Amino acid sequence: MALISSKNYLPKYTYPLKNEMLNKPLAKQSYVVCQIISGYTERDILKKCNRVSDVYFKEIVEKIKKSIF
Numbered sequence: 001m002a003l004i005s006s007k008n009y010l011p012k013y014t015y016p017l018k019n020e021m022l023n024k025p026l027a028k029q030s031y032v033v034c035q036i037i038s039g040y041t042e043r044d045i046l047k048k049c050n051r052v053s054d055v056y057f058k059e060i061v062e063k064i065k066k067s068i069f
Contacts, residue, residue: 002064003033004049010035015063021056032060034067 006028008014014031052060 002060004030005033006030013067015060017052021052023051023053026050032063034060034064 004017005014008016008031010033013035014033017026017030017032019025
């Protein structure tokens, strides 16, 4: 799981999302916040908002790795 925000306070640690990456469009420009990661179980998730296609998911994972390590 990764945090998605419409705020881009630390561009070095965000990954911009575009509507073509997602299964449904977002209302605002949004970003994956790559330095704040947490593990969750399915019961912890209140609402699943969107899904990223596999190609872009791999890019986001690489950005997260670079941001953390």
